[in-house]
Amino acid sequence: MKNLFNVTDKPELIERINKLTPDTKPQWGKMNVSQMLEHCTVSVKLALGEIKPEVNEEHLKLGRIVKGRVFETEVFSKELPTTKEFIVKDEGSFNINKEIFIDYINRFSDSDRTFEINGMHPYFGILTMKEWSMLIWKHTNHHLIQFGV
Secondary structure: OOOOOOOOOHHHHHHHHOOOOOOOOOOOOOHHHHHHHHHHHHHHHHHHHOOOOOOOOHHHHHHHHHHHHHHHOOOOOOOOOOOHOOOOOOOOOOOHHHHHHHHHHHHHHOOOOOOOOOOOOOOOOOOOOOHHHHHHHHHHHHHHHOOOO
């Protein structure tokens, strides 16, 4: 599976992000492009431990069941449920949100791959850096597909 530590996967993802414009419309879903960028930044903030998700034993139980399947494919299905940490209501600034997201992608991918981070995912709990790298790539890819890039 593609991931942010791969020397070709990260630039390809950033190139796709840079194809977005403030007027890019989603093919499904309710978020605008600026909200999507902020929404995707949440996953990196979780990985880095900057956001602490609310612990929900039911979510973690479900996550343990499906975790292995999550890493088997590069594409999420449409209209998956999300947790409150990922919900973005503010319209936001497209340019600022894009810059922040790319900065977070670079910060994560430039970090020590053996570093034991304290980031916790709301469904999957504590993940390794490699798992976070794949999950962030997959989540971002899902939303870039949503916005046609």
